[in-house]
Amino acid sequence: MEEGTKNELLSRLKSIAGHVRGVERMVGEDAYCIDVIKQIIAVQRALDKVNALMLQNHLETCVTTAIRGEEARERERVIGELLEVFETASKL
Amino acid sequence: MEEGTKNELLSRLKSIAGHVRGVERMVGEDAYCIDVIKQIIAVQRALDKVNALMLQNHLETCVTTAIRGEEARERERVIGELLEVFETASKL
Amino acid sequence: MEEGTKNELLSRLKSIAGHVRGVERMVGEDAYCIDVIKQIIAVQRALDKVNALMLQNHLETCVTTAIRGEEARERERVIGELLEVFETASKL
Amino acid sequence: MEEGTKNELLSRLKSIAGHVRGVERMVGEDAYCIDVIKQIIAVQRALDKVNALMLQNHLETCVTTAIRGEEARERERVIGELLEVFETASKL
Numbered sequence: 567m568e569e570g571t572k573n574e575l576l577s578r579l580k581s582i583a584g585h586v587r588g589v590e591r592m593v594g595e596d597a598y599c600i601d602v603i604k605q606i607i608a609v610q611r612a613l614d615k616v617n618a619l620m621l622q623n624h625l626e627t628c629v630t631t632a633i634r635g636e637e638a639r640e641r642e643r644v645i646g647e648l649l650e651v652f653e654t655a656s657k658l
Numbered sequence: 659m660e661e662g663t664k665n666e667l668l669s670r671l672k673s674i675a676g677h678v679r680g681v682e683r684m685v686g687e688d689a690y691c692i693d694v695i696k697q698i699i700a701v702q703r704a705l706d707k708v709n710a711l712m713l714q715n716h717l718e719t720c721v722t723t724a725i726r727g728e729e730a731r732e733r734e735r736v737i738g739e740l741l742e743v744f745e746t747a748s749k750l
Numbered sequence: 751m752e753e754g755t756k757n758e759l760l761s762r763l764k765s766i767a768g769h770v771r772g773v774e775r776m777v778g779e780d781a782y783c784i785d786v787i788k789q790i791i792a793v794q795r796a797l798d799k800v801n802a803l804m805l806q807n808h809l810e811t812c813v814t815t816a817i818r819g820e821e822a823r824e825r826e827r828v829i830g831e832l833l834e835v836f837e838t839a840s841k842l
Numbered sequence: 843m844e845e846g847t848k849n850e851l852l853s854r855l856k857s858i859a860g861h862v863r864g865v866e867r868m869v870g871e872d873a874y875c876i877d878v879i880k881q882i883i884a885v886q887r888a889l890d891k892v893n894a895l896m897l898q899n900h901l902e903t904c905v906t907t908a909i910r911g912e913e914a915r916e917r918e919r920v921i922g923e924l925l926e927v928f929e930t931a932s933k934l
Binding site: 659664667668671672674675678679681682685686688690691692694695696698699701702705706708709712713715716719720739743746747 | 767770788835
């Protein structure tokens, strides 16, 4: 993974962990349920963005290498994994 | 697309169209809201399955051809499209 | 359900059934996979809108009646159903 | 909110924050993209569970109070909020 992408991912994940601790504080202080739910949905969206970046990196590196390679089984493995992730993610 | 895959997709879509008409009848006959909602969610899941089949076919044919090809721009285009579909579908 | 809401729902469902038949035609004519997937996602969104309308009607009628009523069990039943639908729908 | 529910929510959120830091470590150590994506999806599911608990509490307390109350505007406000959350969450 390129250094730039990696740093962006790490900084996004650090900020997401902080966001989750913020939600924890809200619950501790009896914030209004709907406000807590909205913050949790915001965290989930931030995680979607991390997933999109991971997937982009994966397609541009591992998937491209596997598909350009000579091993049919490796190509199938990589495509199978993509389908699995796609199906899981669209059923979040 | 292979004939078998195509026939499976057509038969699933025909059945989904029938399912939607069934939901229409339920609404016309004042069925209980929650029952209607559950049927609509079932239709959406059936459409997820069609999407997964389309995507599998796409990865095994167009994407593989593009990535094994010599044109860097075509490879990028195909990867960009996959990311777009992935992001849209996970935000259904 | 009010006549206006019912007519809107019926007209949306009729249009969705037509949309699904359009997707069937696209597959029959070997349209580009990504274009088919985008149309299916559009159908799923249109179904989300129907679900939102059904849910609004349900909250304004059945749920309000049950919660204002005297039967604790009926209140719990209606709340349990809402939670179930919410959990299922957010995992589409 | 009951003390038991609150403690369960706090403990789930604490564990989710730890899970996010684990994902951060995985990225730092160049784990396989697909493994990272699967962990992120697991975090999102854990957040879905927190949302379901928050919503259950909200329905059993605030929504029930508002709907049983005499103020039509407050009833409408609470129902409008529920619809908004439902629509946002199902489009994650």
